[in-house]
Amino acid sequence: MLLRQLILPITSLVLLSACGGSSSSEGNDTYPSSYLQFYNGSANSATTTLTLTDSDEVESTLGTATFGDATSLLTVNTETYALAFSYTDNSGDIQTVLEGQVSMKTSQKTVLFMVDNYEAPKILNLSFLRDDELDDQFKIYFANLLAENKSMDLYISSSTEDFDDADFVATAGQHGFSEAYTFDSGSYILYLTDAGSKTVVLQSPVYTFSYETEYVLALRDNAGPLKRKIALDVIGNTTSVYPLEDINSNAQFRVYNSINDLDPAQIYTGSTSGTPVFTDLAADTLTSYVEIPHGDYRVTLTANEGSSQIPNGLLTLNQGQSKSLVFYRDENNQPTVLAVTDSATPQVYDFVFNVVNVVPDFDNVSIYFVPPGKTMETTSYYISSINDATSASITLPLDSYSILLVRKDLNNNKTLLAQTDEIEFIQGSTYLLVAEKDPDTETGYKLSLQY
Template sequence: MKITTELLLALGMVLTVAGCGSDSKDDSQEAVAYVQYYNGSPDSTSTYLSLEDKDYSALNFGQAMQRYSVSTGSNSLKVIGKNAENSEVEFHAQDINLAAGDNHLFILAGDYEQTDFIDIQFTTTALNEKNDNDDKTSYMQVIGAHISKDSDDIGIYIGKKDDGFSGARYLGQIAYKDSTEPEILETGKYVVYLARAGSNEPFFTTAELSLNTKTVYKLVIRPAFGAATAGVKLDVLSGSKEVTSAPDIDEQVQFRVYNGVQQFDVLKAQIKGKSGDDHELQVGKWTISNFTPTRFGDYDVAVSDVASGEMLLNNLLVTYNQSDSKSILLYPDAEQQLRGTVISHNLTPRSYQYEVQLMNLAPGTTGLEVYFVRNDETVETADYKVTKWDFTENLKITLPRDSYTVTVVKRKDNDTLTLLHRQALQLRDNLDFTLVLTPDDTQTWGYRLQAFQ
């Protein structure tokens, strides 16, 4: 081999890794080569692979494109993303030779300001021959790859759950941008372990991974953020576009609470885990608490008014799987009863594109429109907007880095726009934003739009 430099399950359960029919035995492999692209640059914009005759789909960090067959011979390759002006830019332009039967996994890695391009090359000849057997045993192939720039050398192991770490097969110790030699194993369920260089104990253990297809599984060690104390996750790629992202089975989670209820100055939230992990915090009106780390699992949430001691909510159940970062949002319903909902956060850093999620917690509102208006735009000419924003609906939009006036309106039958809220928003600090709409009689038009990262 040559090297050119949304389900997380609890402990004891299985992570199913999608296979792909096009990645099994290839009858026509003598005439074509195969390519796949994975975006492993955490703070990148969406990027896509471009070959001489084809531009492939754009991918965000942690996404992969399906494995495609391409003609053999000389080809021109480049990766295309966006710059600060939201214009396309090219990276790593080069001429490559694609040989018959060769497989290439192209990876964009490192910081977006100065990315690295990795070409992992392998063949499936030995795997296909191994599967041409009479004993009906099926085989797959695994390759480990290290693309976590700030992590030291890592040893990667794979084995059966019952055999433990001591019985796992050692695939190799790899540095950033390196990969292991391919190993052929029987298909089935496996656990992957990661150990730091010189250590005899794993610092990272996956749940069981279901590797059941006669294919090549790429075990990609990539950066992780937010609650991920291990600093890495394991992304498992087959030949499809599906990526299984596996955290450490003991990875922590983190939660926070937002008080979006105008009639209560301070709320007390009691968050109780089934394993005795209990937390209590007080949250002022229109404020969100800091993230609190805790153990993964199911939590009961009870909320009371600090001033009166009245219990307002005691039946909210919140589930946190390994490495989750979630906010508990408290809001009033149409009868002014306290309710709660939960949203997840992606804490991956950003460069020039941000994901903004909008949560409508204003009872009685339907079909709202939200316009993100830049300095040279109006509501009518704004390039970025969301529509059909109903009560309790969570919508998302990707915006280029810029300054915006966020304008929330209700469109009437005669196309007249009724203004509900307007405020400035500066996308900054390289993190995504969340906007939460709630009733607030102190605001000019009766609604508050709270922004936080």
């Protein structure tokens, strides 16, 4: 069994309108200041900025965080601060979603968690005295940020053991925090169950706790296209949050067929003697997602007559992952496939989506996203160069856009290859944009925006 030391509870769960977290009034020499971090656990949120205002009315920015991300840990003076949580809307105006205050104390670390619907979010406050006596050890706090009102149990085992050998760590109710527990540094597996149950609902991959510090394990909902899933985020003292997906979680994929002369087509994973995953897939069509076990798959596209067109495509799906496959003809007119990983972000205020270029006639093209009142030369949103048979990702705020596909020559002369009508994004949709050839258009090219 694991060596574990119970630390007396020094945390509190509060809204910003209530008191701050309790801690000892005595600090230590190792951590002579106060330390503040912000984690965004609101699943339908925008990229959120935390601004501090001190007693002298001096304003400073702590940092920004998207859903499932955190700011770095910053050192602040020991005093009470006014807080403002805000985002920038599609007009460039700053919108404040929540205000409050926090009292910082010497040697204390405070993590502020934003939870609930972004239209009426709440802030939870986890405050504790930083430990300067850890010796090849680390501490963990367990935070339950789930939207559902349920309690969850956390277990831990060494990397060579399984759940039967795991130690129970703590129970945390909705929006609650556990006490702190200390373990020897090393590699571990974490498990989550419903409170009082021995049925594992999440088993993490092996994770190595390398630093002599306090970690927060934040249980949250997954907001990406793979619904009804949870993840356990490891929050340390940097802006890098490490999400631990269930190693037994399924994955999912969808398919876009850009091959006009294979209309309709069949898509198989594995042997073509079995049942196709997608049948009668028309050209210029994006399927819905289909959920399958994670793993490596051979993907094959065939015509309705059954002749194999792409016999050796490879699809790798990791736990909890969503991918889009684009079938197209390459520069040699051979059918092939390109896979891209879809964003796991909420797609509500900010849209993070993939752009795929399968135009073989040019080494690269440019793509511009033009909101109302802007032009190609004044828009802030563009991909300056994307090569043939490659993909790129771009983040756009919620708005309407006309999208332009442009070729630039060596003298920077521009040719418009395709342009869409003005398109208004739909919240919650996972978009895929494909630049492709189309003999039925005047230019011979088109942009297909699918979701």
